[in-house]
Amino acid sequence: xxxxxxxxxxxxxxxxxxxxxxxxxxxxxxxxxxxxxxxxxxxxxxxxxxxxxxxxxxxxxxxxxxxxxxxxxxxxxxxxxxxxxxxxxxxxxxxxxxxxxxxxxxxxxxxxxxxxxxxxxxxxxxxxxxxxxxxxxxxxxxxxxxxxxxxxxxxxxxxxxxxxxxxxxxxxxxxxxxxxxxxxxxxxxxxxxxxxxxxxxxxxxxxxxxxxxxxxxxxxxxxxxxxxxxxxxxxxxxxxxxxxxxxxxxxxxxxxxxxxxxxxxxxxxxxxxxxxxxxxxxxxxxxxxxxxxxxxxxxxxxxxxxxxxxxxxxxxxxxxxxxxxxxxxxxxxxxxxxxxxxxxxxxxxxxxxxxxx
Amino acid sequence: xxxxxxxxxxxxxxxxxxxxxxxxxxxxxxxxxxxxxxxxxxxxxxxxxxxxxxxxxxxxxxxxxxxxxxxxxxxxxxxxxxxxxxxxxxxxxxxxxxxxxxxxxxxxxxxxxxxxxxxxxxxxxxxxxxxxxxxxxxxxxxxxxxxxxxxxxxxxxxxxxxxxxxxxxxxxxxxxxxxxxxxxxxxxxxxxxxxxxxxxxxxxxxxxxxxxxxxxxxxxxxxxxxxxxxxxxxxxxxxxxxxxxxxxxxxxxxxxxxxxxxxxxxxxxxxxxxxxxxxxxxxxxxxxxxxxxxxxxxxxxxxxxxxxxxxxxxxxxxxxxxxxxxxxxxxxxxxxxxxxxxxxxxxxxxxxxxxxxxxxxxxxxxxxxxxxxxxxxxx
Amino acid sequence: xxxxxxxxxxxxxxxxxxxxxxxxxxxxxxxxxxxxxxxxxxxxxxxxxxxxxxxxxxxxxxxxxxxxxxxxxxxxxxxxxxxxxxxxxxxxxxxxxxxxxxxxxxxxxxxxxxxxxxxxxxxxxxxxxxxxxxxxxxxxxxxxxxxxx
Numbered sequence: 001x002x003x004x005x006x007x008x009x010x011x012x013x014x015x016x017x018x019x020x021x022x023x024x025x026x027x028x029x030x031x032x033x034x035x036x037x038x039x040x041x042x043x044x045x046x047x048x049x050x051x052x053x054x055x056x057x058x059x060x061x062x063x064x065x066x067x068x069x070x071x072x073x074x075x076x077x078x079x080x081x082x083x084x085x086x087x088x089x090x091x092x093x094x095x096x097x098x099x100x101x102x103x104x105x106x107x108x109x110x111x112x113x114x115x116x117x118x119x120x121x122x123x124x125x126x127x128x129x130x131x132x133x134x135x136x137x138x139x140x141x142x143x144x145x146x147x148x149x150x151x152x153x154x155x156x157x158x159x160x161x162x163x164x165x166x167x168x169x170x171x172x173x174x175x176x177x178x179x180x181x182x183x184x185x186x187x188x189x190x191x192x193x194x195x196x197x198x199x200x201x202x203x204x205x206x207x208x209x210x211x212x213x214x215x216x217x218x219x220x221x222x223x224x225x226x227x228x229x230x231x232x233x234x235x236x237x238x239x240x241x242x243x244x245x246x247x248x249x250x251x252x253x254x255x256x257x258x259x260x261x262x263x264x265x266x267x268x269x270x271x272x273x274x275x276x277x278x279x280x281x282x283x284x285x286x287x288x289x290x291x292x293x294x295x296x297x298x299x300x301x302x303x304x305x306x307x308x309x310x311x312x313x314x315x316x317x318x319x320x321x322x323x324x325x326x327x328x329x330x331x332x333x334x335x336x337x338x339x340x341x342x343x344x345x346x347x348x349x350x351x352x353x354x355x356x357x
Numbered sequence: 358x359x360x361x362x363x364x365x366x367x368x369x370x371x372x373x374x375x376x377x378x379x380x381x382x383x384x385x386x387x388x389x390x391x392x393x394x395x396x397x398x399x400x401x402x403x404x405x406x407x408x409x410x411x412x413x414x415x416x417x418x419x420x421x422x423x424x425x426x427x428x429x430x431x432x433x434x435x436x437x438x439x440x441x442x443x444x445x446x447x448x449x450x451x452x453x454x455x456x457x458x459x460x461x462x463x464x465x466x467x468x469x470x471x472x473x474x475x476x477x478x479x480x481x482x483x484x485x486x487x488x489x490x491x492x493x494x495x496x497x498x499x500x501x502x503x504x505x506x507x508x509x510x511x512x513x514x515x516x517x518x519x520x521x522x523x524x525x526x527x528x529x530x531x532x533x534x535x536x537x538x539x540x541x542x543x544x545x546x547x548x549x550x551x552x553x554x555x556x557x558x559x560x561x562x563x564x565x566x567x568x569x570x571x572x573x574x575x576x577x578x579x580x581x582x583x584x585x586x587x588x589x590x591x592x593x594x595x596x597x598x599x600x601x602x603x604x605x606x607x608x609x610x611x612x613x614x615x616x617x618x619x620x621x622x623x624x625x626x627x628x629x630x631x632x633x634x635x636x637x638x639x640x641x642x643x644x645x646x647x648x649x650x651x652x653x654x655x656x657x658x659x660x661x662x663x664x665x666x667x668x669x670x671x672x673x674x675x676x677x678x679x680x681x682x683x684x685x686x687x688x689x690x691x692x693x694x695x696x697x698x699x700x701x702x703x704x705x706x707x708x709x710x711x712x713x714x715x716x717x718x719x720x721x722x723x724x725x726x727x728x729x730x731x732x733x734x735x736x
Numbered sequence: 737x738x739x740x741x742x743x744x745x746x747x748x749x750x751x752x753x754x755x756x757x758x759x760x761x762x763x764x765x766x767x768x769x770x771x772x773x774x775x776x777x778x779x780x781x782x783x784x785x786x787x788x789x790x791x792x793x794x795x796x797x798x799x800x801x802x803x804x805x806x807x808x809x810x811x812x813x814x815x816x817x818x819x820x821x822x823x824x825x826x827x828x829x830x831x832x833x834x835x836x837x838x839x840x841x842x843x844x845x846x847x848x849x850x851x852x853x854x855x856x857x858x859x860x861x862x863x864x865x866x867x868x869x870x871x872x873x874x875x876x877x878x879x880x881x882x883x884x885x
Contacts, residue, residue, distance in 0.1 A: 320563065412862035667759065694791070702839060
């Protein structure tokens with residue numbers, strides 16, 4: 001199938017010819033610009049998608065006035081947030097207050113690096129790819145706690161504490177689910193994991209234990225990104241917006257965008273690990289079928305899978321009520337973690353004995 | 358101000374202990390559904406004490422009614438519990454008719470019952486939607502409002518308004534039914550029966566919802582009676598005091614329906630009682646809709662009503678509980694003193710007791726199931 | 737036992753208790769001094785456990801508290817009226833017998849100025865804390881806010 005490696009090689013050669021030793025610098029600049037653009041476009045698309053999905057579940061239409069079919073709604077929202085007054089509370093810790101949204105944004109942007117968007121499009125194929133993702137996603141907790149603390153507001157503090165506890169707990173379950181796939185693929189590197197799914201996606205090859213691991217993964221990442229039904233950190237009807245109560249204007253826009261990018265990233269990781277990333281649906285040894293599947297470009301496969309998972313997570317939000325904070329932590333520590341551990345043992349056994357496809 | 362003998366326990370202004378914090382819920386809060394200001398003393402996530410501060414929507418309706426005539430004062434009461442506006446008006450009309458000892462034509466009585474039951478369904482639908490929204494499930498709100506819209510449209514056709522209908526007058530009802538009323542109500546009954554299963558699937562059978570409401574905010578039967586709770590709050594604790602059964606009015610004695618009683622006394626029981634009440638209201642409407650008697654919709658009364666000297670009390674079952682209208686008349690054209698015994702006032706007094714020792718998330722579930730409408734409490 | 741029996745019993749108990757005619761249910765007049773004892777007896781012996789309406793009426797010469805009681809066990813209803821002095825209206829609280837009275841008595845206190853002896857928390861409930869005067873009294877004047885029709 002088509003690979004972007006040719007184009008990347010051509011650009012690299014051209015830059016080397018014209019700029020000599022500054023190649024790396026210029027490549028970094030190009031990548032940075034692309035990443036920021038991707039960030040912005042994804043944010044736009046996801047916010048609008050959420051509103052439309054919500055509306056259709058709630059038997060109404062959603063935004064349909066600004067632009068054809070409401071497509072420019074998020075542009076209008078972003079302009080509004082840009083022009084709003086960004087209030088900083090009087091007794092707030094100014095430095096931390098301003099820094100918090102940037103930390104959350106940085107964590108989200110750094111996570112764009114190991115994701116393989118298509119065959120050959122991957123910013124950094126680091127050999128500890130999965131570990132990198134797990135580690136960097138924990139940095140956002142610091143941003144949230146900073147936001148809550150520096151706001152000088154009881155509600156914000158309570159919300160940040162709850163959120164911190166929640167994210168740290170569910171990191172464990174997500175980690176164990178990811179470990180199942182690492183055990184099966186034999187490598188932490190994202191490209192190796194995708195290559196191992198050439199004869200079929202792990203969710204089909206690994207049957208029951210991997211399906212259990214996938215379910216736990218989806219629950220854990222919904223909780224990690226503070227999405228309903230685990231969104232009590234931002235629960236409007238309980239603590240009025242939680243850790244970002246005091247944020248307005250551009251700072252709030254950064255939190256808001258970072259949340260949606262996080263959703264995209266965790267769904268992308270889920271699609272990569274369990275559903276094959278950019279690998280088309282191959283069934284082992286059915287070469288004719290496989291070559292037909294190869295005609296569909298790899299980027300379409302990747303985006304399709306990621307957006308399917310995003311729609312699933314959005315569906316959760318508009319269907320279920322919220323869990324109370326102690327119920328949420330009970331779910332993690334008493335149910336998901338033991339099941340995840342046991343499942344990991346099962347997957348290891350399966351991998352050693354070769355009981356998977 | 359007051360003598361030393363009056364205050365026995367000044368705990369109201371007791372100083373805070375170490376680790377306790379005071380937060381304000383309201384008066385502007387997405388979950389209180391009205392302007393209710395609760396001052397909550399917390400220790401961590403646990404509630405130590407709740408103090409309601411009322412009066413943000415106090416309009417002195419009782420004092421106003423003393424200068425309004427017996428025809429006029431009914432219309433300020435629609436603003437009290439605006440979700441059961443018809444039933445409020447009915448209570449006032451019944452009280453005045455008791456004083457005048459007036460006989461109401463059969464057609465007017467049947468119309469009154471149908472309107473009251475439709476209002477009860479509309480009120481409970483809104484309550485289910487709002488309560489689910491408090492707990493984080495945003496979708497049922499839209500589904501229940503779809504049913505409520507149908508009822509509002511039916512009301513608008515006959516009564517002229519969607520919220521404060523002002524349709525009941527002493528002697529009967531103000532206008533006759535619109536010709537399309539019967540067919541529209543029948544199609545609404547069909548719509549309700551189809552759509553209520555959606556709600557049951559989405560909310561009642563949802564394990565997260567059950568975890569948040571079962572065992573939360575328990576009110577025992579003796580406490581419910583002591584706090585003066587009425588309506589679904591009391592019935593969920595086992596008190597069978599439905600006014601429509603115990604002291605029937607306006608023709609309820611001829612109808613066949615059940616009181617919905619549960620003994621658990623927790624939030625889930627209060628929820629189930631209201632869902633069952635909706636079914637019972639549909640049952641009542643079905644018994645009447647095909648057999649509305651012909652005749653006058655209003656008994657003849659004098660233009661200016663004067664009640665004889667004495668006192669009159671009428672009680673009805675609103676969607677929230679027992680509403681009592683107590684008129685003391687000195688023989689003039691305006692009442693000497695009116696007292697509205699509002700159900701929300703007594704239900705709210707039980708909130709502090711129910712919520713002590715529970716968490717903030719539970720407070721939303723408990724307060725949601727009490728179904729408080731603040732204008733009803735503040736009058 | 738029904739309401740007539742209760743009122744007969746009360747009249748035998750204390751001769752100052754008078755049966756009042758008219759009204760919807762059996763009504764008795766109880767003097768202020770005997771109110772607490774009578775209330776306790778009505779609750780314990782006669783099972784009148786549901787206090788559903790507490791009203792205060794300003795009769796210009798005196799104030800009057802009206803308590804509507806019902807029994808959920810025997811279904812009897814009794815109305816008790818207590819006359820109070822207009823200059824210094826004081827009456828025993830019944831919030832330790834029927835807990836619903838806590839809020840009702842606070843409202844009567846702020847609207848009419850009736851002092852409830854022994855109430856755990858007698859403060860203004862509905863009116864703002866700095867409100868002056870007793871608005872539901874007939875002689876309450878407020879030239880700014882009250883419009884005479």
